[in-house]
Amino acid sequence: MKPIITAFERSPDRGKGLARDMRVRWALEEVSQPYDVRLVSFEEMKQPAHLALHPFGQIPTYEQGDLALFESGAIVFHIAEHNAGLLPRDPDARARAVTWMFAALNTVEPPIFDRSLVNILERDEPWYEQRLRSLDSSIRKRLDGLSARLGDADWLDGAFSAGDLLMVTVLLRLKASSDMLDDYSNLAAYVVRGEARPAYKRAFADQLAVFTAASAG
Amino acid sequence: MKPIITAFERSPDRGKGLARDMRVRWALEEVSQPYDVRLVSFEEMKQPAHLALHPFGQIPTYEQGDLALFESGAIVFHIAEHNAGLLPRDPDARARAVTWMFAALNTVEPPIFDRSLVNILERDEPWYEQRLRSLDSSIRKRLDGLSARLGDADWLDGAFSAGDLLMVTVLLRLKASSDMLDDYSNLAAYVVRGEARPAYKRAFADQLAVFTAASAG
Numbered sequence: 453m454k455p456i457i458t459a460f461e462r463s464p465d466r467g468k469g470l471a472r473d474m475r476v477r478w479a480l481e482e483v484s485q486p487y488d489v490r491l492v493s494f495e496e497m498k499q500p501a502h503l504a505l506h507p508f509g510q511i512p513t514y515e516q517g518d519l520a521l522f523e524s525g526a527i528v529f530h531i532a533e534h535n536a537g538l539l540p541r542d543p544d545a546r547a548r549a550v551t552w553m554f555a556a557l558n559t560v561e562p563p564i565f566d567r568s569l570v571n572i573l574e575r576d577e578p579w580y581e582q583r584l585r586s587l588d589s590s591i592r593k594r595l596d597g598l599s600a601r602l603g604d605a606d607w608l609d610g611a612f613s614a615g616d617l618l619m620v621t622v623l624l625r626l627k628a629s630s631d632m633l634d635d636y637s638n639l640a641a642y643v644v645r646g647e648a649r650p651a652y653k654r655a656f657a658d659q660l661a662v663f664t665a666a667s668a669g
Numbered sequence: 670m671k672p673i674i675t676a677f678e679r680s681p682d683r684g685k686g687l688a689r690d691m692r693v694r695w696a697l698e699e700v701s702q703p704y705d706v707r708l709v710s711f712e713e714m715k716q717p718a719h720l721a722l723h724p725f726g727q728i729p730t731y732e733q734g735d736l737a738l739f740e741s742g743a744i745v746f747h748i749a750e751h752n753a754g755l756l757p758r759d760p761d762a763r764a765r766a767v768t769w770m771f772a773a774l775n776t777v778e779p780p781i782f783d784r785s786l787v788n789i790l791e792r793d794e795p796w797y798e799q800r801l802r803s804l805d806s807s808i809r810k811r812l813d814g815l816s817a818r819l820g821d822a823d824w825l826d827g828a829f830s831a832g833d834l835l836m837v838t839v840l841l842r843l844k845a846s847s848d849m850l851d852d853y854s855n856l857a858a859y860v861v862r863g864e865a866r867p868a869y870k871r872a873f874a875d876q877l878a879v880f881t882a883a884s885a886g
Contacts, residue, residue: 507818508776508811519761525775526768544736551743557775558742559725566783579796594725601724 454486455516457527458505459662461491467663469656470568470628472524473512475621477658479528479614481651483535491662525557525618532614539614552608552615560598561622563590571629591632599636606645620646671705672697672733674744675722676879678708684880686873687785687845689741690729692838694875696745696831698868700752708879742774742835749831756831769825769832777815778839780807788846808849816853823862837863 457480459473473489480487496502497509505513506522513520514527521527529550532538540546567587574580598619602608607616623643627633633640646652674697676690690706697704713719714726722730723739730737731744738744746767749755757763784804791797815836819825824833840860844850850857863869 503814503817507814508772509814510776519764521764521768523768523771523775525771526764529767529771530764547736547738547743547747550746551738551740554740554742554746554774555725557771558740558778559727561775562779562782565779577796577799579794582794583796597720597724597726600720 453517454488455480455514456488456490457515458490458492458502458511458513459659460511461493461496461662462666463659463663465628467660468628469659470625471511471659474655474659475524475618476512476514476527476531477655478617478621478652479531479538481655482617482649483531483537485531485535489658489662525553528614528618529553538617540610545610548609549613549615552613553618556615556618556622560594560619561625563587563594564622564626567591568625568629588630588632591626595632595636595639599639602638602642604638607642612649616642616646620652670734671703672731673705673707674732675707675709675719675728675730676876677728678710678713678879679883680876680880682845684877685845686876687842688728688876691872691876692741692835693729693731693744693748694872695834695838695869696748696755698871699834699866700748700754702748702752706875706879742770745831745835746770755834757827762827765826766830766832769830770835773832773835773839777811777836778842780804780811781839781843784808785842785846805847805849808843812849812853812856816856819855819859821855824859829866833859833863837869 457473457476459477460471463471465471477487492502492511497506497511502513503509505515505520508522510522512524512527513522514530515521521530528538539549567584570580570583570587574583577583607613608619609615620643623633623639624647627643633643647656674690674693677688680688682688694704709719709728714723714728719730720726722732722737725739727739729741729744730739731747732738738747745755756766784801787797787800787804791800794800824830825836826832837860840850840856841864844860850860864873
């Protein structure tokens with residue numbers, strides 16, 4: 453049974469691949485699992501039918517038979533757990549890969565996501581510059597730690613894992629609005645390595661096609 | 670082999686149970702797993718020995734034999750996966766419990782954590798009131814969704830799970846500095862229900878004893 457995911461009918465990022473359905477699309481492509489997409493408008497996301505799937509009225513969701521999940525991290529984990537290729541088989545290596553999943557979403561993403569919001573919503577506020585400097589300082593601390601740990605390895609812990617998948621998507625959000633990543637050549641190369649994966653490219657093309665079709669419609 | 674976790678030598682919250690080792694202590698108590706604690710100073714946390722365990726120089730970490738993990742969410746998941754009592758056996762129910770783990774840490778915690786920082790670090794900034802209102806609005810959106818989903822159930826999805834454990838610790842951080850939770854009687858009762866668990870009480874007493882000992886020392 454093909455899973456069904458939800459995505460924005462009109463992505464606020466205009467097809468740049470920053471919406472959180474991109475993570476799920478990428479994971480599904482990595483494990484060669486075909487899927488269907490149901491597009492939802494901002495209006496629909498606040499309706500009872502969608503809130504029954506996602507209590508916080510966001511995307512993506514994931515439905516397969518009787519199972520309904522939300523939260524991109526949890527969906528990627530579910531895909532990784534039920535298919536080969538995104539989590540190592542060795543139990544210790546698997547636990548470390550899961551650690552990177554949580555690190556991407558709970559330690560690295562929050563200041564990067566805040567920065568993207570501040571960039572849009574607080575640009576005309578008198579404190580804009582100071583807020584940005586403060587967030588950049590938080591982000592740099594994370595990048596310092598991440599860069600030191602990655603070193604000259606290709607991925608964070610051995611083979612490419614769901615931890616790398618989530619971390620690359622988090623760093624791509626930073627790359628879209630800042631050149632801070634250029635100060636960390638190994639992290640910049642890490643992100644490019646992620647983007648070069650065939651599964652990433654297929655997922656990116658598919659989410660871009662939604663935006664292109666919506667614009668033409 | 671007893672696992673070893675790290676915790677603050679002197680917790681900034683003065684033993685209120687808000688530091689992230691509390692989540693790990695609570696999970697270990699729920700599954701009746703004895704553990705050792707190594708206390709670290711803020712100075713030690715920035716040293717190579719600790720950074721080898723935790724690339725971002727934070728607590729908690731978790732060591733058991735050759736395995737070293739960081740990120741409270743990942744550690745709680747590891748404990749839940751290897752012991753009975755924190756994740757349902759039914760695969761679909763288990764996937765939904767994992768969803769609540771990610772929801773707690775990636776959707777509900779970020780604005781609550783930001784609010785606790787703003788309360789301390791930005792109190793004298795000209796934007797303080799406006800920042801607080803904006804964060805409170807973000808937090809209320811999360812609480813609205815969470816409260817509607819919880820309804821009059823005891824826990825978020827059937828029996829108490831690692832998802833509830835993380836969600837309660839996130840809401841406890843809000844409760845420590847705001848009375849916003851009082852507007853959601855079912856969420857307030859949910860948090861009290863979590864604090865009433867014997868495992869929570871043992872974990873709380875243990876982290877408080879660290880602070881009390883340090884103050885007496």
